[in-house]
Amino acid sequence: MAGFFKKSWAVKLVSLASVFILVQLLISAGFIDSYIQATIATICINIILAVSLNLITGFTGQFSLGHAGFMSIGAYVCAIITLRIGTTGSFILGVFAGAIAAALVGFLVGLPTLRLKGDYLAIATLGLSEIIRIIFTNLKITNGAAGLSYIPRFVNWFWIFIFTVGTVLLIVNYIKSSHGRACIAIREDEIASEAMGINSTRYKVTVFTIGAFCAGIAGALYASYFYDIAPKTFGFLKSIDVLVIVVFGGLGSISGSILAAIVLALISTFLQSFSEIRMILYALMLIIIMIFRPQGLMGSKELSLSLFKKAGKLFSKKERV
């Protein structure tokens, strides 16, 4: 049981708990209004989406443009279940049913498409998410293009926090396992990894399924927080949004994805006051950042205590000289 009780775990647990309690206190005391709460919810949902897409694209090297499709499956399944039943239990059921449905589609579609490489895979996954969108537009149970509204809101800071931290920790653990290393090996050199006994198709399908599962969770949280959903919410642009976060944070960096989700949300909040040219400024900023830092904020590195220690050392050396 050594892995559970190490000091680093205690540190993580305490810092996570304090973040949770701090925000909860601020909400209870009325310092965080509903607009900021919605921003926090958006950031957390984007973190789940970006971290799980990073597993597929950044760590395993498979270029997917279908994340919004999986998100929409989670959103619709959870919305339909909670609209019918309407208890907290049904919300939990909805989240997991949505995630499992998304994972199932991810698995079934991943098997044939993940044999494709690079641009072809990107186009195939893009096509897939469009097909999902069109199906939802034409089904009766999803209320067509108008979508579903008055979805009961069960999501609060507690649930958002639990699901965000949960998915991120599980994905980080996976990456730090032998299975995760197999995925990274496929990104590094698929032929060499196959020659070393790694079944690359199996791992590609696995991460695609895990990614779809997490996107399903994100979609369910979205539906339950923002009351109404429609097929157009989960269009091509949503997939691009997530990809932008991943690339901006750094392919292969979990902390980069988290940081990027926060920074980009802050930027777009700040740009609210320039509403007319907002999207142009946003795009310009991305272009400028990518010119000066093409590897993203974090490259493939992770934020960690030892990184701070190293920075501290550099600093103290300079002082001495």
Place this chain on the structure above:
Amino acid sequence: MAILSVKKLTKSFGGLTAVSNVSFEIEKGELIGLIGPNGGGKTTVFNLLTGIYVPTSGTVELIKEGKAKQLQGLKPYTICRHGLARTFQNIRLFKDLTVLDNVRIAMHKNVKYGLISSFLHLPSYVKEEKKLVQKSMELLTILKLNEKKDEFAKNLPYGEQRRLEIARALAAEPTLLLLDEPAAGMNPAETSDLKELIALIRDKFNLTVLLIDHDMSLIMNICERIYVLDHGMLIANGTPEEIKRNKLVIEAYLGEDVGDA
């Protein structure tokens, strides 16, 4: 007792026949050389044996515990699991990963914990990961790379990258080890170390070795038998002494020199 039996192996790329009707056998425990002029088809033979290319025709048979297993048409990862591991002539390490990770990855096929344990880092994970590090460090010590375990593969000097390729192949626990020009780019001192190293690992891990190289001092020194490939065809087969005196072999190599002049 033969461990590998190759029959009428042929590989064509469009109009070019890179390997043509090649048949040979390897006995258990042998150290065999595979030589020939540039473009002779040696690397292609390795790619056919390890499943990276599918043969145009012919068979590759692995004999394990008296049972024959057809390898042609199988996926590379399956062939690796049957006990064939290799190094690459044009070094294909996982460049942005550490030396330790490069070796651990090749042990993945035998890892005994599943998806759930990798998500939750259960005790089975902790135990198995400890074992992986320990086994990797043993291998790295043999290959004299233990002090470099945390360096990125891409930052190693050339000779050490070649040794890491060998360490990674050994981590896959092969019975038949295929080395594609392990001495390329090494200086004479490094090559002489490599010679001892190959002999050492062969004894220690009970290996059968198939070795491609252009360094004749290495090949003639350690190989028990040698096959010679020229223009995709097997032109000779014998002990180092026999090969040195073989007229076809001398001509093949002379032909190359004349062609270059």
